[in-house]
Amino acid sequence: MKKETSAPTMKDVAREAGVALGTVSKVVNGLPVGDSYKVRVEDAIRKLNYQVNSYAQGLKANKTYTIALLVPNTIDPFYSSLVYYINIELLKRRYRMLLCTTDYNPQLEQEYIMMAQNNKVDGIIGLTYNPDLTVEENTPFVAIDRSMGPKIPCVACDNFAGGQLAAEKLAALGCKNVAFLRIGSALVNEPNKRKAGFENGCLSLGLSYECKILSDDDPYEEFERFLSEHIHNGKISFDGIFCVTDRLAYQVLNTLHKLHQRVPEDVQLIGFDGIRAFGSLDYRCSTIVQPVPEMAEMCVDLLLRENMMMKPPLVCLPVTYAYGGTTLEATYRTEESHAHRQS
Amino acid sequence: MKKETSAPTMKDVAREAGVALGTVSKVVNGLPVGDSYKVRVEDAIRKLNYQVNSYAQGLKANKTYTIALLVPNTIDPFYSSLVYYINIELLKRRYRMLLCTTDYNPQLEQEYIMMAQNNKVDGIIGLTYNPDLTVEENTPFVAIDRSMGPKIPCVACDNFAGGQLAAEKLAALGCKNVAFLRIGSALVNEPNKRKAGFENGCLSLGLSYECKILSDDDPYEEFERFLSEHIHNGKISFDGIFCVTDRLAYQVLNTLHKLHQRVPEDVQLIGFDGIRAFGSLDYRCSTIVQPVPEMAEMCVDLLLRENMMMKPPLVCLPVTYAYGGTTLEATYRTEESHAHRQS
DNA sequence: ACAATATTATGAAACGTTACATGAAACTAA
DNA sequence: TTAGTTTCATGTAACGTTTCATAATATTGT
Numbered sequence: 227m228k229k230e231t232s233a234p235t236m237k238d239v240a241r242e243a244g245v246a247l248g249t250v251s252k253v254v255n256g257l258p259v260g261d262s263y264k265v266r267v268e269d270a271i272r273k274l275n276y277q278v279n280s281y282a283q284g285l286k287a288n289k290t291y292t293i294a295l296l297v298p299n300t301i302d303p304f305y306s307s308l309v310y311y312i313n314i315e316l317l318k319r320r321y322r323m324l325l326c327t328t329d330y331n332p333q334l335e336q337e338y339i340m341m342a343q344n345n346k347v348d349g350i351i352g353l354t355y356n357p358d359l360t361v362e363e364n365t366p367f368v369a370i371d372r373s374m375g376p377k378i379p380c381v382a383c384d385n386f387a388g389g390q391l392a393a394e395k396l397a398a399l400g401c402k403n404v405a406f407l408r409i410g411s412a413l414v415n416e417p418n419k420r421k422a423g424f425e426n427g428c429l430s431l432g433l434s435y436e437c438k439i440l441s442d443d444d445p446y447e448e449f450e451r452f453l454s455e456h457i458h459n460g461k462i463s464f465d466g467i468f469c470v471t472d473r474l475a476y477q478v479l480n481t482l483h484k485l486h487q488r489v490p491e492d493v494q495l496i497g498f499d500g501i502r503a504f505g506s507l508d509y510r511c512s513t514i515v516q517p518v519p520e521m522a523e524m525c526v527d528l529l530l531r532e533n534m535m536m537k538p539p540l541v542c543l544p545v546t547y548a549y550g551g552t553t554l555e556a557t558y559r560t561e562e563s564h565a566h567r568q569s
Numbered sequence: 570m571k572k573e574t575s576a577p578t579m580k581d582v583a584r585e586a587g588v589a590l591g592t593v594s595k596v597v598n599g600l601p602v603g604d605s606y607k608v609r610v611e612d613a614i615r616k617l618n619y620q621v622n623s624y625a626q627g628l629k630a631n632k633t634y635t636i637a638l639l640v641p642n643t644i645d646p647f648y649s650s651l652v653y654y655i656n657i658e659l660l661k662r663r664y665r666m667l668l669c670t671t672d673y674n675p676q677l678e679q680e681y682i683m684m685a686q687n688n689k690v691d692g693i694i695g696l697t698y699n700p701d702l703t704v705e706e707n708t709p710f711v712a713i714d715r716s717m718g719p720k721i722p723c724v725a726c727d728n729f730a731g732g733q734l735a736a737e738k739l740a741a742l743g744c745k746n747v748a749f750l751r752i753g754s755a756l757v758n759e760p761n762k763r764k765a766g767f768e769n770g771c772l773s774l775g776l777s778y779e780c781k782i783l784s785d786d787d788p789y790e791e792f793e794r795f796l797s798e799h800i801h802n803g804k805i806s807f808d809g810i811f812c813v814t815d816r817l818a819y820q821v822l823n824t825l826h827k828l829h830q831r832v833p834e835d836v837q838l839i840g841f842d843g844i845r846a847f848g849s850l851d852y853r854c855s856t857i858v859q860p861v862p863e864m865a866e867m868c869v870d871l872l873l874r875e876n877m878m879m880k881p882p883l884v885c886l887p888v889t890y891a892y893g894g895t896t897l898e899a900t901y902r903t904e905e906s907h908a909h910r911q912s
Numbered sequence: 913a914c915a916a917t918a919t920t921a922t923g924a925a926a927c928g929t930t931a932c933a934t935g936a937a938a939c940t941a942a
Numbered sequence: 943t944t945a946g947t948t949t950c951a952t953g954t955a956a957c958g959t960t961t962c963a964t965a966a967t968a969t970t971g972t
Contacts, residue, residue, distance in 0.1 A: 279689055281624050281958085287927085301844075303644060343620065592950095628957050
């Protein structure tokens with residue numbers, strides 16, 4: 227007598243259908259099988275409500291259909307939207323995700339990589355900060371936003387072009403004196419590219435610009451002071467500000483409100499990332515949008531690509547500009563440029 | 570000769586150490602084994618860099634050490650912080666998470682539950698909206714924020730008390746005329762409890778209040794109109810607003826800025842959820858905080874609890890109030906109450 | 913109608929574990 | 943010294959798949 231509790235196996239289906247085990251396997255995997263057999267097996271599968279055990283499959287194939295994703299956390303909207311799109315992309319291809327949040331802790335990053343390898347994952351996608359991470363040769367790895375050497379492909383958006391685009395937009399919207407704001411030390415090189423692109427753009431467009439890099443400790447206080455110092459007679463001396471992330475831009479926006487500066491009338495503001503933290507109801511900001519869905523797809527694509535030779539060391543995806551209320555609109559822009567021409 | 574590429578197995582360790590397979594298994598699982606054997610096995614494990622295959626373990630034990638988590642998405646900060654804490658809690662207990670994002674799609678919710686069962690998960694935690702979800706009897710299930718019948722435990726924060734707390738705070742901070750704002754149809758019952766608690770609080774404290782429930786379609790426009798209608802001679806007729814979520818509160822805050830109302834001087838604002846979307850740099854709002862880490866721990870705890878009898882149908886966790894800049898501070902409050910006494 | 917060939921179902925072996933029945937060795941007691 | 947007992951390593955079976963060599967059947971040509 228068969229246990230009532232445990233789920234039916236291929237053996238049960240084979241017995242029910244009166245066929246051999248291998249035949250059931252073929253039907254399940256869509257391999258060619260005689261029509262009468264196929265029908266009998268399919269009926270039996272329905273009758274028993276049979277479901278394949280993907281872990282047994284994995285054991286046989288020496289694959290786990292699991293990839294590990296390392297991100298600092300899933301709370302920052304940029305990371306959590308990456309998680310969202312990568313997960314969807316993986317599920318599409320019948321892969322599972324082992325989510326590891328590292329809290330920017332280099333040691334934890336290394337530990338999770340070892341843990342993932344213990345779990346026999348088929349690959350790892352990592353948005354990591356540890357400069358000397360070691361990962362097993364035979365475990366495919368794709369890095370996000372940070373180059374980890376020629377053997378490990380890296381997926382990033384075109385940060386330099388993004389900075390340049392921000393400068394171009396501000397210039398086109400009539401700005402003359404702009405500022406670049408950024409937090410934190412220079413450990414991570416991608417934000418530096420944003421700065422470089424912005425500076426490059428400002429130079430070639432003849433914008434005067436100022437760069438302010440805030441300390442990690444209490445940037446909140448620090449940039450409020452910075453902005454206050456640039457306000458004379460209630461009027462801010464910048465007409466455009468580019469923030470290295472949306473997160474920073476939202477904070478600057480709030481501070482500008484406090485300091486009674488109107489956005490975008492007195493000063494225009496552009497962020498970077500393009501994350502709609504709250505969906506359609508987002509507290510919005512004009513921004514340079516990272517193509518997160520495309521980046522996610524590219525990561526998974528590269529990771530699961532069979533041919534090791536076909537893995538470029540860097541894939542750089544294009545950014546776009548999105549209006550979000552903190553810059554002057556297109557219609558305004560035309561008026562503005564007219565006004566400028568007249569003056 | 571052994572293949573170079575594939576990972577070492579217990580068999581390899583046994584051969585290397587010159588012991589039987591079962592002995593290796595015992596050492597790996599910490600079962601008692603003679604000291605000399607233990608040393609030899611441990612040396613061999615180190616030498617070969619052996620790692621157990623947890624999928625083979627799972628196949629044998631008929632467990633997958635995987636639980637599925639169903640949430641609408643991982644972008645909304647409330648969901649993504651739930652994901653964060655639940656994931657950490659699961660990893661602590663050596664479980665993996667199968668993350669399923671449903672986009673509020675009832676059909677997709679059902680599909681993912683079936684998919685999870687296909688994947689032989691050991692349990693499911695679901696924050697779902699489908700009113701008639703069917704889940705296999707023998708798959709443990711824990712619901713978040715929604716009761717799904719007596720057999721399925723539900724974890725939620727004390728929404729009623731939260732509404733009440735908001736009313737008490739506003740009253741203590743000197744408010745007399747308050748408003749409740751909420752989006753969407755009444756399908757989900759937890760927000761209704763927030764409203765009920767708030768109303769209850771207002772009644773017992775003698776606050777006059779108004780409730781506004783906005784349509785799902787274009788709430789953005791709708792509440793801007795609602796707020797405008799309550800502004801006479803540049804002054805808003807409410808001195809306190811309670812929003813059903815922080816997401817809504819941030820939007821209201823933005824709108825109030827546009828309408829030239831000062832927060833918290835003209836009108837105080839309290840949200841619900843307590844999510845720090847951007848970490849320490851958060852664009853902040855005073856709020857009723859859901860105990861997300863505790864809720865996460867409780868979900869995992871209930872799910873993995875062996876004794877089926879020990880699963881209460883509802884676990885209601887306490888909320889707290891957190892100051893976030895959109896209400897008058899404690900020091901201000903004293904001044905305010907003095908002012909009120911004097912007038 | 914029969915042999916030769918093409919087609920297709922069969923079932924055992926293997927994937928890496930764990931559990932359990934078996935048997936060998938070491939110890940105790942007379 | 944020997945029988946009885948305890949201790950503990952051993953090795954096989956089983957978990958649910960897939961694969962492949964084998965066997966059974968159907969097809970073709972003469």
